[in-house]
Amino acid sequence: MTQALPDPPESVLPGPLLIVEDEALTQRRLCAILTGLGYQAEAMQFAGNLAEARSLLAEQPFAMVLADVGLPDGNGIDLIRELSRRDPALPILVISAWSTEQIIVTALQAGATGYLLKERDDIEIALSIRSALRGGAPIDPFVARRILDLAGAGQAARTGGGAPAAPLASSLSPREIEILGLVGKGLTNREISEVLSLSRLTVECHIKNIYKKLAVNSRTQAVFEARTHGWLP
Structure with missing residues (x-):
């Protein structure tokens, strides 16, 4: 046995x-x-x-x-x-x-x-x-x-205290923002695909688009930009 x-x-x-x-x-x-x-x-x-x-x-x-x-x-x-x-x-x-x-x-x-x-x-x-x-x-x-406060002060200085400038993420789709939120929680591409019922390739394409729109080249920088501008908690 x-x-x-x-x-x-x-x-x-x-x-x-x-x-x-x-x-x-x-x-x-x-x-x-x-x-x-x-x-x-x-x-x-x-x-x-x-x-x-x-x-x-x-x-x-x-x-x-x-x-x-x-x-x-x-x-x-x-x-x-x-x-x-x-x-x-x-x-x-x-x-x-x-x-x-x-x-x-x-x-x-x-x-x-x-x-x-x-x-x-x-x-x-x-x-x-x-x-x-x-x-x-x-x-x-x-x-x-503190980062959000700093970003807000910088934006107010650039706009002279008037109407806020158009946010950089205005071109991000709701799905891209959703994926970026999961990236910020530490999920891998495979885990994100399972949570959202998407193929891994689709998730990777969304992330590449996010990098391009935010002018970044890493997950950390993408999440940092999102938090700096108040798009993620």
Whole structure:
């Protein structure tokens, strides 16, 4: 009588992960959150500064990077920019206490996949990490609001306080906006096709059209533009 093999795990967590954070307490917190998601200790590498991060990156590739922007030996945004140039598809999630508009926008423009504030509870951070691993672009609600406020102020300055300019997304179809919302939630093209009962090819065509209309070349940038202009929460 043959013995039944155990069921395989539903999914394999992508790894290893690099956590660039100088505060020991936050390192322990992120370690606990990632352990709760199913990561083993050997799948997590920690760097307390830019020099350590670059040394680890020279030794091996990483599936995802969690980074603070304020580090003892420099600005974490410089590291984000380097990583994004090397691998535009690499998920880079900022987890920081910095919440000024300039820092937030610069980090996202440099290539960060998402931006969270350390004040969020562990569950919120865990969900955001999971979303980034699935291709999403998680943005802290407070961060999103600051970006929207900044965009609104810029638009008012350009229009002299008169009638608002025509929104960039006016050419997006309702279906494209719907798909963009699912992209922002971290769904893959296959998952979007299942949710909307569309073929995967149709979904891919819609996403390519969205990129063209918004003048972007990645899912993260598309979601960022949508949130900046208030089309997505």
